[in-house]
Amino acid sequence: MTCTEFLAQLDDLIDDTVTTKMRADLQEHLRGCDHCEVTLNTTRKTIEIYRSHEIYDLPNDLRDRLHSAIMARCKKGC
Amino acid sequence: MATIQPIAGENEQHPDVALVERVRGGDVSAYDTLVRKYDRQIFRIAQHITQNREDAEDVMQDAFLKAYEKLDQFQGNSKFYTWLVRIAVNESLMRLRKRRTGKMVSIDEDVETEEGSVPRDLADWAPDPEQNYTQAELAEILRKTIQGLPQGFRVVFVLRDVEGLSTEETAETLGLSVPAVKSRLLRARLQLRERLTRYFRKKKGSKETGVEK
Numbered sequence: 001m002t003c004t005e006f007l008a009q010l011d012d013l014i015d016d017t018v019t020t021k022m023r024a025d026l027q028e029h030l031r032g033c034d035h036c037e038v039t040l041n042t043t044r045k046t047i048e049i050y051r052s053h054e055i056y057d058l059p060n061d062l063r064d065r066l067h068s069a070i071m072a073r074c075k076k077g078c
Numbered sequence: 079m080a081t082i083q084p085i086a087g088e089n090e091q092h093p094d095v096a097l098v099e100r101v102r103g104g105d106v107s108a109y110d111t112l113v114r115k116y117d118r119q120i121f122r123i124a125q126h127i128t129q130n131r132e133d134a135e136d137v138m139q140d141a142f143l144k145a146y147e148k149l150d151q152f153q154g155n156s157k158f159y160t161w162l163v164r165i166a167v168n169e170s171l172m173r174l175r176k177r178r179t180g181k182m183v184s185i186d187e188d189v190e191t192e193e194g195s196v197p198r199d200l201a202d203w204a205p206d207p208e209q210n211y212t213q214a215e216l217a218e219i220l221r222k223t224i225q226g227l228p229q230g231f232r233v234v235f236v237l238r239d240v241e242g243l244s245t246e247e248t249a250e251t252l253g254l255s256v257p258a259v260k261s262r263l264l265r266a267r268l269q270l271r272e273r274l275t276r277y278f279r280k281k282k283g284s285k286e287t288g289v290e291k
Contacts, residue, residue: 011264038202039271042278046271047239049208055220056125056134058118066121066135070113070142075106 001029006036014044094158101149113142116159119241120166126236127170129225130177137173141166156250160243164251167233198272207278223273231266238263 006029012018013026030037094115100108117138124137145152145162152161208216224232237248238259249259 007264011260011267014267035200038200039268042203042275043267043271045203045207045278046267046274049274050220050224050235050240050270053208053213053216053220055217055224056122058121062135063117066138067110067113067117070139071106071110073143074109074146 001025003029003033003036006030006033007039010040010043013040014047092157095154098149098152098154098158101146109146112158116162117142119159120162123163123166123236123241124170124173126224126240127167127229127233128173128177133170133173133177137166137169141169144169157247160247160251163237163241163243167251201275201279203275203278204280211277219274219277223270226273227266227269231262231269234259234262235266235270239267 006026009018009022009026013023018026030040094112097108097112101112120141121134121138124141125131125134128134128137141162145165148165152158204210211219224235227235233252234248234254237243237251238245243251245256245259245263248254248263249256252259254262
């Protein structure tokens with residue numbers, strides 16, 4: 001397996017949607033390729049870091065204000 | 079945009095469907111529950127697309143109001159959340175269009191770039207690299223990095239990886255094919271990885287091993 005072929009399967013590997021056979025082939029490639037190992041690990045970390053950090057917070061006071069405005073209009077029939 | 083298709087294999091009724099039925103029956107408080115359940119996600123999506131806080135506030139209000147007005151059109155064969163996200167994405171794009179004085183804005187914008195298709199910076203990251211920054215610094219790095227992605231990649235990454243929609247739901251929401259979503263997701267992930275490496279790379283001389291496989 002080449003690095004390009006590995007890369008084509010990267011998302012499916014991360015999302016755990018590869019077949020058992022494909023997973024074994026990918027792992028075999030990883031054993032001999034530091035570059036792909038780094039790409040896999042740091043791509044996983046990229047996703048994890050965006051999932052676990054709130055970068056656009058909705059403060060409670062703003063949330064309450066927007067919520068009240070929405071519900072007031074809904075009660076009036078918009 | 080593609081027609082909303084039924085989600086195969088989902089025979090059990092989602093709890094949101096019962097809430098929607100109550101709203102249709104005149105119980106406005108049930109809508110209150112739906113707003114509380116999804117307001118943070120809708121606000122985040124709007125902010126990711128418009129990249130403007132005031133616009134995101136307006137989009138959030140408009141999306142929930144439009145969903146309320148159009149609730150009769152909600153078929154119940156897709157998730158309420160996916161349907162709502164689709165409204166929010168459209169409202170966000172309309173808001174961008176308004177800001178750019180009528181210039182067409184679409185989720186296909188700038189997707190022809192080849193950047194990030196092949197990893198170039200192959201430096202490993204330090205273990206727990208986020209610990210080298212304060213929460214505020216880290217949030218700024220993450221914001222700046224994702225804002226640099228082409229719109230069409232950013233929206234796919236946000237819906238699929240941050241908000242947890244499936245590939246099929248992301249495709250349905252954005253009116254894209256599943257292969258198009260997959261292609262954009264891979265390139266978005268690789269571009270973000272590449273850009274974050276500038277901040278998170280392991281310092282030279284460090285002997286620590288990287289993230290677990």
